[in-house]
Amino acid sequence: MKVLMISLNYAPEVTGVGKYSAEMAEWLALRGHSVRVITAFPYYPEWRVQSGYNPRTYMTERINNVSVIRVPFWCPKRPSGLKRVLHLMSFALFAIPAAIGQIAWRPQAVWLVEPPLFVSPVALLAARIASASCWLHVQDYEVDAAFRLGILKGQAAKRLALRIEKWLMSRADVVSTPSAAMTRLAVQKGVPCEKAFTFPNWVDMQHAHSDSGDSSYRAQLAIDHGVRVVLYSGNLGLKQGLEIIAEAAKLLMWRPDIMFVICGAGPAKAFLLDKARDLPNVKFLDLQPKDRFNELMALADMHVLPQRADAADIVMPSKLGAMLSSNRPVIATANQGTELWDVVNEVGLAIEPESPKALSHAILRLADDQPLRERLGALGRQYAASNLSKESVLLQFEARLRSSVTARRGVGDEATTI
The missing domain is CATH 3.40.50.2000 (Glycogen Phosphorylase B;)
Known part of the structure; x- marks a missing residue:
């Protein structure tokens, strides 16, 4: 399969979304899939772009058989509510030409991780033009979290944000989350049960040892x-x-x-x-x-x-x-x-x-x-x-990804017939 991933965070970041996005992409590449990633320059969790990278320009590099396309973005030194929103929007804005540029590659699946949800429209557009399956993985319900934690405020703004979120989520072919509770919330937000999928954060048990000896x-x-x-x-x-x-x-x-x-x-x-x-x-x-x-x-x-x-x-x-x-x-x-x-x-x-x-x-x-x-x-x-075994979790993910690609291909064939 040809898989286009869009993830704000990616290697060489070693924690959070970047860790899991990179491990998944590299695992798919080892399985023989062709993977391209649209991402920002590494900055997390320090909120400081790592040395050797220039976040004001586009660049492409290859990491462990994965083509990584880095786009410009704004990284605030002290993230606050409004600054976080502008930070996410900057990545979404500059990801648009990168995603449009990949349509000619004809990906079979477009995989997007939230946050940021702002990128969903371009992911959906690229997927539909390429007749690809669009998969939204919700690592963090950024809208709910922002309002619950007081990062963003205002009932009118919250209602509007939740409506937009619902509209975007309902149009993905698959919506996954790391936990059963978050998957149930996705269904409550309007995602059909058959499109909802629990995709937990895994552990590489082969490398995660249980050494009881003293640490240096x-x-x-x-x-x-x-x-x-x-x-x-x-x-x-x-x-x-x-x-x-x-x-x-x-x-x-x-x-x-x-x-x-x-x-x-x-x-x-x-x-x-x-x-x-x-x-x-x-x-x-x-x-x-x-x-x-x-x-x-x-x-x-x-x-x-x-x-x-x-x-x-x-x-x-x-x-x-x-x-x-x-x-x-x-x-x-x-x-x-x-x-x-x-x-x-x-x-x-x-x-x-x-x-x-x-x-x-x-x-x-x-x-x-x-x-x-x-x-x-x-x-x-x-x-x-x-x-949470890495191999087991990712094999289940791969099977679901294949089925979503097959289903989307069938929809495209039906549309062509009509």
Whole structure:
């Protein structure tokens, strides 16, 4: 198959959407498919374009048998509500000529990941002209998230945005999301059940080891062997409510055998540094290279996954799979009845969101109970292997992609006959 992907984020970004878009494209290429990607220049999660790239021009490069077309875009240094909208719109605007230019290539499938939804019209147009299947993957319900989190405001604006979203989603041949709850929401938004598909964020279990040995990060961070490490690694953004980590650390300053490590980059990092300025039990790491990821995971005695209550079931944290596969227990903040609670409550500790006291109690429970840590860590890895294995997830995706291409070809044949 010829697959045209449109993704704001892509390799060499190592977290979030960029990681999964690149892994999927490269996997398809290894399977013999021809893949082209329209993307921006790498900037996430630091919100700073990586050196060696010029975001004011178009460029094409080849990465692991995938043709990558990079388009100009605007990257704000301090993303806020309006700046984020303009950022997404800039990518959508400059992606238009790139997508139109690929129509002559005659892709059989056009695959778009949201955010940004702004690119949907050009993806739909390119797909229809090329008689290709159009697949929308909703990694993040950006409209719902923006209004729930107060990034955007106004009931009239919200109603208009939701109407546009519904219209665009209903015209895709397939709409997928990373979780069952998000897929149900897609149906509630008007996507026919037969077009909805759950496409979870996967884990490469062949490379995600469960090494229980000490990580060299302990020496790097001067953390003694007997100290229990509470690790958060990932994007430092607005949706997680990450301040709860610093607040829990403050409550646990009386336990010198518990250390918090926050690893990553993002718009909330300066805020977190300020919150933890006087806390000796909190250490920070910059975003780490991909080849040290498993070693970083081995640093943890437990992982913490905060999420704000108002982000429930509109975002499924992509980092959860890696946490579960690491053979370490996970503490997640989620309300009962949400999908994150359902998953973590079976294999870890799910606690009420935005409660530093509840988080500190859960940390103490795991810190003082090694058998519980080992049991929950093993259960988490087993869940990841059974439900999130990269090969299994992508084989199911490939089969659905083939069927959508076949179905769209049939529609085109019918139109030609008529």
